Amino acid sequence: xxxxxxxxxxxxxxxxxxxxxxxxxxxxxxxxxxxxxxxxxxxxxxxxxxxxxxxxxxxxxxxxxxxxxxxxxxxxxxxxxxxxxxxxxxxxxxxxxxxxxxxxxxxxxxxxxxxxxxxxxxxxxxxxxxxxxxxxxxxxxxxxxxxxxxxxxxxxxxxxxxxxxxxxxxxxxxxxxxxxxxxxxxxxxxxxxxxxxxxxxxxxxxxxxxxxxxxxxxxxxxxxxxxxxxxxxxxxxxxxxxxxxxxxxxxxxxxxxxxxxxxxxxxxxxxxxxxxxxxxxxxxxxxxxxxxxxxxxxxxxxxxxxxxxxxxxxxxxxxxxxxxxxxxxxxxxxxxx
Amino acid sequence: xxxxxxxxxxxxxxxxxxxxxxxxxxxxxxxxxxxxxxxxxxxxxxxxxxxxxxxxxxxxxxxxxxxxxxxxxxxxxxxxxxxxxxxxxxxxxxxxxxxxxxxxxxxxxxxxxxxxxxxxxxxxxxxxxxxxxxxxxxxxxxxxxxxxxxxxxxxxxxxxxxxxxxxxxxxxxxxxxxxxxxxxxxxxxxxxxxxxxxxxxxxxxxxxxxxxxxxxxxxxxxxxxxxxxxxxxxxxxxxxxxxxxxxxxxxxxxxxxxxxxxxxxxxxxxxxxxxxxxxxxxx
Numbered sequence: 001x002x003x004x005x006x007x008x009x010x011x012x013x014x015x016x017x018x019x020x021x022x023x024x025x026x027x028x029x030x031x032x033x034x035x036x037x038x039x040x041x042x043x044x045x046x047x048x049x050x051x052x053x054x055x056x057x058x059x060x061x062x063x064x065x066x067x068x069x070x071x072x073x074x075x076x077x078x079x080x081x082x083x084x085x086x087x088x089x090x091x092x093x094x095x096x097x098x099x100x101x102x103x104x105x106x107x108x109x110x111x112x113x114x115x116x117x118x119x120x121x122x123x124x125x126x127x128x129x130x131x132x133x134x135x136x137x138x139x140x141x142x143x144x145x146x147x148x149x150x151x152x153x154x155x156x157x158x159x160x161x162x163x164x165x166x167x168x169x170x171x172x173x174x175x176x177x178x179x180x181x182x183x184x185x186x187x188x189x190x191x192x193x194x195x196x197x198x199x200x201x202x203x204x205x206x207x208x209x210x211x212x213x214x215x216x217x218x219x220x221x222x223x224x225x226x227x228x229x230x231x232x233x234x235x236x237x238x239x240x241x242x243x244x245x246x247x248x249x250x251x252x253x254x255x256x257x258x259x260x261x262x263x264x265x266x267x268x269x270x271x272x273x274x275x276x277x278x279x280x281x282x283x284x285x286x287x288x289x290x291x292x293x294x295x296x297x298x299x300x301x302x303x304x305x306x307x308x309x310x311x312x313x314x315x316x317x318x319x320x321x322x323x324x325x326x327x328x329x330x331x332x333x334x335x336x337x
Numbered sequence: 338x339x340x341x342x343x344x345x346x347x348x349x350x351x352x353x354x355x356x357x358x359x360x361x362x363x364x365x366x367x368x369x370x371x372x373x374x375x376x377x378x379x380x381x382x383x384x385x386x387x388x389x390x391x392x393x394x395x396x397x398x399x400x401x402x403x404x405x406x407x408x409x410x411x412x413x414x415x416x417x418x419x420x421x422x423x424x425x426x427x428x429x430x431x432x433x434x435x436x437x438x439x440x441x442x443x444x445x446x447x448x449x450x451x452x453x454x455x456x457x458x459x460x461x462x463x464x465x466x467x468x469x470x471x472x473x474x475x476x477x478x479x480x481x482x483x484x485x486x487x488x489x490x491x492x493x494x495x496x497x498x499x500x501x502x503x504x505x506x507x508x509x510x511x512x513x514x515x516x517x518x519x520x521x522x523x524x525x526x527x528x529x530x531x532x533x534x535x536x537x538x539x540x541x542x543x544x545x546x547x548x549x550x551x552x553x554x555x556x557x558x559x560x561x562x563x564x565x566x567x568x569x570x571x572x573x574x575x576x577x578x579x580x581x582x583x584x585x586x587x588x589x590x591x592x593x594x595x596x597x598x599x600x601x602x603x604x605x606x607x608x609x610x611x612x613x614x615x616x617x618x619x620x
Binding site (some may be wrong): 017043078088090093094096097110111123131156161162186187188189192208210212220221222223224225226227228230231232233234235237240243245248276279280305306307327328 | 360386421432434435436438439442443470472474476485486487488491492496513515516542544545546547550569570571572573574575577578579580581582583584587588590591609610611612
């Protein structure tokens with residue numbers, strides 16, 4: 001679960017990571033002097049989209065942003081600074097240990113950064129004094145201890161997947177401040193943090209739906225098969241509109257909901273369904289598809305294989321749905337139609 | 338693993354546990370006992386149930402266990418299996434918190450136990466033994482070893498092979514989580530040593546660098562047998578999780594492109610689609 005910037009910063013304060021003074025508001029407010037008005041959205045690239053503004057007129061800036069449909073804002077003091085860094089903690093999958101990532105280039109897309117340092121800090125020992133020295137030497141600043149210890153503590157105590165400060169500002173008067181926060185908590189461990197969720201007013205949501213840019217809806221069972229289906233659509237010249245894995249043992253209702261979810265996306269022109277039924281029963285899938293088609297009228301291309309395959313195919317054919325054995329033929333037909 | 342492997346089912350009385358116990362027995366797997374706390378003394382499909390692993394191993398010799406315990410209690414089940422001296426622990430359960438898993442895997446390794454999974458379909462030696470949830474219909478005895486991060490895709494590829502007249506020596510799903518007990522490379526090395534296996538299929542996906550490790554080892558000449566690879570997730574966007582907990586790219590690590598590049602540089606043929614795999618195997 002991704003946290004809003006202001007939520008991440010409230011966790012930063014809790015573990016002793018310095019952040020600029022600021023307030024969260026959903027209405028225009030009066031503010032003395034220069035400030036940064038930051039739209040609180042979960043999507044990235046707010047800066048590029050003009051949703052983060054430095055202003056002397058906070059009141060009217062919020063009014064303007066509200067007209068664009070933004071509902072929540074973080075208003076912060078403007079902090080003059082000469083240097084920006086990147087710092088984060090995430091899991092290193094190879095060693096199965098937390099990894100501290102540092103870069104002297106802050107505010108950038110860290111994937112593009114040429115200058116990146118990675119330090120493994122094993123769970124068994126946690127952050128030690130010599131880690132801090134090494135990190136400070138690399139960035140060429142002092143005072144990283146509360147920041148590194150804070151990030152590490154958040155990572156471990158709150159079961160985070162990623163805790164990131166980008167940029168970390170080194171101010172003209174020699175302080176380090178987290179200008180932004182990116183905190184992603186692990187969905188599987190949210191049950192251990194019910195107090196936090198309550199405090200933030202957020203609810204645990206599990207969703208395997210990922211929206212993409214294209215116009216062909218994709219539904220599959222199993223993450224791998226669904227991804228492979230998306231890729232096949234692309235290889236055949238189409239553009240996937242989503243990733244939706246119905247999971248193992250999907251019921252008629254779940255399949256119906258899934259088809260409706262994909263079909264209701266206005267960009268979606270047609271839908272591709274690829275099912276290998278192990279625990280999943282093809283007749284349940286077929287009934288779910290037929291139910292959904294009563295509510296949305298979009299072309300659908302289905303490939304069914306596995307448990308109760310014949311029954312599933314019969315149901316689809318009787319309802320005029322294109323059903324295939326050959327995945328490549330199905331996708332070819334879907335892309336060309 | 339073979340037809341003589343003796344297996345204990347942890348979480349045998351649950352919906353998944355009891356259903357798949359029945360399937361495994363039908364396949365011929367030697368299931369010697371089951372464990373569910375509070376259900377000791379009962380039976381599931383004729384298999385005696387115990388409250389703890391300790392009780393179960395006191396009465397039955399066992400080589401492996403398979404875990405169907407719900408996520409919140411699954412880590413305890415892993416520690417319990419390790420402490421009972423089980424050497425192969427197949428963890429089917431998904432949604433186990435990743436730091437819990439990281440610690441449990443270290444604990445198991447230090448005590449000489451191997452974990453497969455979590456969030457995996459298990460393993461099958463066709464026509465001998467099934468320790469997992471793989472659907473029997475997809476498999477046929479043969480000489481191709483398959484190792485995969487994805488369940489359904491494994492079934493799909495196995496069935497394609499079967500339809501092309503080929504079979505499998507052993508098929509293993511290592512699991513879709515970011516931290517897993519046994520890596521793709523470890524399994525590939527075992528296949529390379531296995532006299533029943535002639536060719537190896539690696540089914541990977543975006544996220545992590547397990548596939549790149551296979552490519553490196555192959556490039557160094559540490560793997561002698563023919564390897565064919567496929568990677569799912571060409572069209573997956575960055576920082577979005579594609580169903581599997583482990584199928585996500587953070588900080589540009591483990592992209593589709595980096596994996597394909599690694600395989601190609603190592604000289605491992607990469608299938609564009611799962612449906613090209615049989616053709617590549619025969620060529």
